[in-house]
Amino acid sequence: MSLALATPHAEAAAPALAPREQETLRHIAAGRTYLQAARHMGLSKHTVDAYLRRIRAKLNINSTAELTRLAISLGL
Incomplete structure (x- = not known):
């Protein structure tokens, strides 16, 4: 039930995410740690944390x- 609620919300929110935020979300949804995502993106772990805090907010x-769930609904 919550997945169905998340899908329309996610579709409406997709344009609100910057490209780097979407990339960060994709890495985390793939099961990577903040450090692994940071290494893949060429960033510090703290920058990845900042992107995720922005997404959450x-x-x-x-x-x-x-x-x-959001990443899946967005096809990331």
Whole structure:
């Protein structure tokens, strides 16, 4: 049930995410740690953390599971 609720919300929110935020979301949804995502993106772990905090704030998301559901619904 929550997945169905997340899909319309995610589609409406997709344009609100910057390209690097979308890339970060894709890495986290793939199961990478912040450090692994940072290495793949050529960034520091702190920058990845900042991107994820921004995503969570923009979309009112609190957990990694919700972030993963969002990434799936966006096709990332």
